Amino acid sequence: MPRSGGHISAAPPTLADVAELAGVSRQTVSNAVNNPDLLRADTLARVQDAIDKLGYQPNRAARSLRTRASHLIGLRMPALQEGTANAMMDRFVHTFVEAAAETGYHVLLFYGDPADPLDGYDELLRSTAVDAFVVTDTHLGGQQTTWLQSRRARFVSFGRPWTQPDAKHPWVDVDLAYGAEIATEHLIERGHSKIAWIGWHKDSLLGEERRSGWTHAMHTHGLSTTGLASRTEDSISSGKAAADAILDETEPTALVCASDTLAMGVLHSLFERRLRLGEDIAVVGFDDSQVAQTVPPGITSVRPPLEEAARELVKALEELLATPSYAAPGVMLKPVLTVRGSS
Amino acid sequence: MPRSGGHISAAPPTLADVAELAGVSRQTVSNAVNNPDLLRADTLARVQDAIDKLGYQPNRAARSLRTRASHLIGLRMPALQEGTANAMMDRFVHTFVEAAAETGYHVLLFYGDPADPLDGYDELLRSTAVDAFVVTDTHLGGQQTTWLQSRRARFVSFGRPWTQPDAKHPWVDVDLAYGAEIATEHLIERGHSKIAWIGWHKDSLLGEERRSGWTHAMHTHGLSTTGLASRTEDSISSGKAAADAILDETEPTALVCASDTLAMGVLHSLFERRLRLGEDIAVVGFDDSQVAQTVPPGITSVRPPLEEAARELVKALEELLATPSYAAPGVMLKPVLTVRGSS
DNA sequence: ACCATGTCTTGGAACGATCCAGAGTTCTAC
């Protein structure tokens, strides 16, 4: 039995329905949608009318089956970290979804076991559910990118290929060594000279990167870094412990922290010592999290340009999907310093 | 030309490839995947072997085309609010993606113009891209749900149908009047009697709801609420202004805030007055945001059970998709109070 | 009038899965 009506029935209208209403063939309707220039103006108008009248929209599954493109980008849900100030990834997801929408792509969020960095990718890849992936935690090692490459999957990464300098996939990253540098110079300008660093362990690539910015700024201005650096875990309690130790020993007048989480740890230490943030001591954090934005009197923080990063990634994705052999140069973006009451 | 190899070629293997390798028909392979009990044990084993050998995974587009089910749940990206402590939706997205994954559903994140609450839904609906939606901001009015209902779309909502008490779609919400009540009672237990309320404007349904919990707790314990309530916008600056006013006028010893954002506004006021949070004055917030978790000495906050909410929603979705006429009763969950240094 | 040229349109095949109806096989019971 042929489909009845189309605009009356509950089932969505199909190409054939539109074709019938407009008095043309299916292919002509398809052309009206995908290659309008192939049609004569009056035919196009007639078909367009029928499309509007029926509220026709191509069926995604059918189109996807034929063209082998889903117009979906896979993004693995970053692990949620309670008790920290790390929300950069959430902001990134937001801006990325928005940027992707502008070019007709939607984002497929999927979940993967946090213990296994590869979990979840395989299924989507094999079922051809997504056209490409966005990989985020490249600083944890090249496992994901290496594996994806071996499976010939298309992907871009937010984060440089730390451990594989010759990787060929497009990537976008933020120069956070530079971020630490401008943070430190901002404090120097404000008259500080004993500026401490509270960062992560030596084996953290991200941590060493950021630290180098602080070191560089200090040395450039002829300031000593001796006894002013400490390295610890990325948690509030260890940030507090590190601040306690360094405040007792070296008495710095300002602190640069590798993350807003560590900065919050410092705040806990100050709270206990009844020191006033921004008056008795200056603090600068990283990531410009909601916490940095809202804590009184506001924490000066290095803000990564996530909107720009998202746009660059989408641009790279488009190129990559258009020309499979596309090898983009990596893009390094510069963060800006958002100055608030803490400095 | 027939597909060559399958396990050698770059193209993913198909049902036919598996069938050929296992020496059975396509349908048998399909049954092995979807209805294993229909097969004889030895046949199943043979097919399973072939599937493993080829790394076969059903093509999502093809399956979706035939079964009219995409196994995707649409979720419109909640608007990002900078400069506030509102990150509940991010936590919700996290837990929802995780809960959905357990039942084989993935989440399709899409973007919609913040000015138009309906933007984005239509396209996905018409192209049959998703099986159902999760709607989140029901307190902004019933526009979305009414429209979806009129289009016969399947959906569940996180948030009760505020303006349509007779709505029939499944929903899950958190009883935040109760939240305000336990927050207030917690402060009463701690010995406070002059407990102020800093909330939202009268036309905010959510705001009045929460306020009623405070009023109820106060009256139950024979405490007066006169001059202790203020209503304002959900922003840090208005929270600060409200706190300034009420601290000057009524001198309460504790404050209950309708959101963590307002609580942060209060903190700004305290900071200026050099009052110590948790010692000179107690503050309780709402949502248990990262900010509440990390600010020294920690803000006591009403924590919505988002994990449970996500699970309930996924359960409702499953029922809804299994039986289209399914009309679930709404589910109201109780929040818990996370006690920290601020009280 | 004829054919070459280009534009516009057409019906059939294909993408890879599931649904359906029926064929082949095995098992049970009389």
Add this chain to the structure above:
DNA sequence: GTAGAACTCTGGATCGTTCCAAGACATGGT
């Protein structure tokens, strides 16, 4: 030993779209 049921398995049709190759039509030059 055979009918009948129960269990396995098969081939063809189908979902809605795009690709393909070729047909229909108008236009212009000889």
